[in-house]
Amino acid sequence: MSVLDAAKPQWMTEDLDLLSDASRKFFERECLPHYERWEEQGLVDRDAWTKAGAAGLLCAEMPEEYGGAGGTFAHDAVIAYERGRLGLDGFGFPLHSSIVAPYILHYGSEDQKKRWLPRMATGELVGAIAMSEPGAGSDLQSVRTTALRDGNHTVINGQKTFITNGQQANLIIVVTKTDPSKGSKGTSLFVVETDEVEGFRRGRNLDKIGLKSNDTSELFFDDVRVPADALLGAEEGQGFYQLMEQLPQERLLIAIQAIATIELALEQTIEYVNQRKAFGQRIVDFQNTQMKLAECKTEATIGKVFVNHCIGLLLDRQLTAETASMAKYWLTDLQCKIVDECLQLHGGYGFMNEYPIARLYRDSRVQRIYGGTNEIMKLLIARSLTT
Secondary structure, X not given: OOOOOXXXXXXXXXHHHHHHHHHHXXXXXXXXXXHHHHHHHOOOOHHHHHHHHHOOOOOOOOOHHHOOOOOOHHHHHHHHHHHHXXXXXXXXXXXXXXXXXXXXXXXXOHHHHHHHHHHHHHOOOOEEEEOOEOOEOOOHHHOOOEEEEEOOEEEEEEEEEEEEOOOOOOEEEEEEEOOHHHHHHHEEEEEEEHHHOOOEEEEEEOOXXXXXXXXXXXXXXXXXXXXXXXXXXXXXXXXXXXXXXXXXXXXXXXHHHHHHHHHHHHHHHHHHHHHOXXXXXXXXXXXXXXXXXXXXXXXXXXXXXXXXXXXXXXXXXXXXXXXXXXXXXXXXXXXXXXXXXXXXXOHHHHHOOOOHHHHHHHHHHHXXXXXOOHHHHHHHHHHOXXX
């Protein structure tokens, strides 16, 4: 039972309740026992992907004809939420299912969808999207990776960094410039099956502050030749618009992860302060503790209502870029604030890695950065205010 008092949203149907329960049981059985080892080794076991695929937890919103479960974003949202409620944020399947796969569904040809989506649904293919570069993060118009035509092929050259699932991904959507002179209108997306090409290299599994079990890598493309049908979309130059259309769902996904972590942090902290004693009484009996937790619960409840509202908007195709930006920035700021408060209530033990709140603290910080920094989110929101 959640520590929050938010009402059940209308979109949360009986089949989603069943999916929520099944997802949680899968994660408890197949992931939690291995998670500390995954953190130490810097990535999730490869067979965790195929097990998740066999359980129907990958690409749940993809149509059945392409190997998915025929659900909606709500199905993937429920699965991602349950992952977050157990603190398994390093397992990068939400990006695979709710970010990479939709690009192929929305912009891929029939042949591309039939070739890639069923294998993503089983976990045979692990997806990633290569946007960021050493000199281009939130500013996607500044990417320098090129994709230039050479007969019936396209040759990709460039470097990417901070790529989630980078050490294991074998299907990567690469953001490139097909015509550097055209700015955003010269941006195109290409799908690279890494096992089928030469010139592709993986760099370091980057040493991050948190999300240790989520492999995050440098990627190098040295004269990587892909066939012409690796392009996403009917013609070159559509990539920037494709990115802008899909980023709201990505940002909402980050907000969902934020509220799941907030709930977990509160749950752990409430249990701790009810058990831990200082100066002859339980930590929870101090007025400061009660006030802090009251504030956290209030703000978290507001956040959960807003996230559920945004999911409903997305399902109705009414979620705007501005509203998604609000959800991403406000929920991730709130996540970092509440997790920090919860760590403080743990006292010195909160700073010890053996306590789960310490990992939540480390893992939370990047939420305000990826998917577009929160400063960029505010700029996007501000644009809607000018006439």
